[in-house]
Amino acid sequence: MEVLGVDDFAFRKGRHYGTVLTEMATHRPLHLYDGRDGEGLAAWLRDQPEVTVICRDRSSGYGEGARAGAPQAEQVADRYHLWANLGQAVEKTVNAHRSRLAEPPPARAGSHGTPAAEPEVVQPPKELKIVSRLREQHAAAHELWGQGISKAAIGRKPGLHQATVRKLVGTRSADDVVAKSLQRAHIVDPYVGHLHRRWNEGIPNAAHICQEIQELGYSGSELAVQRHLRRYRTGRGHVPDPGPKPPSVREVTSWIMTRPEHLRGEDADKPHRPRERDPELNRLTLHVRKFAAMMTGRHGDRLEDWIADVERGSLAPLAGFARNLRHDFDAVRNGLSLPHSSDAVEGNINRLKMLNRQTFGRAGLNLPRKRVLLTR
Incomplete structure (x- = not known):
């Protein structure tokens, strides 16, 4: 043996x-x-x-x-373990750049066909549907009450509960009813469009999004934003997709770790888009391909140069993987050189x-x- x-x-x-x-x-x-x-x-x-x-x-x-x-x-x-460890480093690197995976929004043309440089004009949020409905119900209930109709009869006509009728009749102004109801209504509702867009762009940080919508007029707390986003984190809801869905971290990692000639159909063109938008993802892809060439061509003599090249870059997870190879350098070089x-x-x-x-x-x-x- x-x-x-x-x-x-x-x-x-x-x-x-x-x-x-x-x-x-x-x-x-x-x-x-x-x-x-x-x-x-x-x-x-x-x-x-x-x-x-x-x-x-x-x-x-x-x-x-x-x-x-x-x-x-x-x-x-x-070599299997080497490739698996490299894949883990690639996934961490892609995850650090996940906000750049989404397709850029189409540029708005100015008066002369050039992209407009003015900041986005934020329209004030429209009145919530629940507010409009409460105002209509309050006016109808007071009109019927003024005609001498009983509360039970008032509730039967629009199908309202007796407790709701008592609340409507017992308040002089519709604003009082609205104020109490808004305490239970989701204060984030006027800004859900912004939340959904930022989530789809790969920004799930509630604190960061809260700061953005506060500049748009949001007066609530960060906790309300966290509660709204929690349904998407736990899978209890789905964010409306306003456009092309950005590729997931695992999809981009798979594209980078797969031989280009093995990508078929639509997948053959997909890896180019993240690489064109993010120079660091492009460098990551080139490093992975050089390592794959070493591994398949048995070029273990190139290992030192590959490690030095990666360590000079700014891709922290990949640089950590490269530094770790030095701790077992002889065995790794043999793995990339010998047929065993x-x-x-x-x-x-x-x-x-x-x-x-x-x-x-x-x-x-x-x-x-x-x-x-x-x-x-």
Whole structure:
């Protein structure tokens, strides 16, 4: 056995893990042990001097165990895990630029065909429907009451509840009824158009939107804005779509992480629009494509230049990913240069997951070890 694969599996996700060691040439599992620390790996490797290559994920524990137990072996970081970690950094970067994903609103032409530079004129909010309705009901109720009609008869005609009729008849002015009702009416209603537009533009921050509508005449609190937006955060309502829906963070991440020739139909043109509007998203795409070329072309010798180039940029999540590669530089470079990978280990991981589900996660280590190691 020359090439060894190492990876962890979960007995209970987030709580209890184990490690499986696989002979990569035959795809045969060799050993299972409890935990995913480097000490168990080092102890097993000391009795296996013939191991010359160790394929693993980027866990620091496995790296230290491999160095302690088999210093003669080359360590190879698995390309799947490298690509997955890069995808996480890309998604964080796109999320930081989500406000720029929406299509820009069409420019309003001035008198000579040029975009108008004047600020947007905000029309005063129209009277709420509930206010108009209360005024009409108050006038009708007082007219019938003045004719000597009983409150019960007044309520039967428009279908009003007796409590509503008493409230209408008992107040001299319609403004008194309106004032009490407006306390329960949503004070944000006149500004929902602005809220919906900003939400669709990727601005879900209630404090920021509250400041904007206060400049438009809003006199309420930030709490009312939070309550209005909460229905959209929890999925209890949908924001009206005034125009083309901006792509989601995951959609843009998928476009960036996919080979351009694999994008079909409408998706082939979609990645260009965010890149044209945001130079940083364009730089992010170029960095990802350079990394993909390194990984598929086995150009690990370009890794140092790629890391330095990313660190000089302003894409913080991607720069963090690049700096983290330095901590395991030799293994990452080998992963981008050598043909070895951990594909065979993943098959055994899936098998262990199936066995764990069959026993409802209660079998411990002994039963899976026998079923995996003794089965040929």
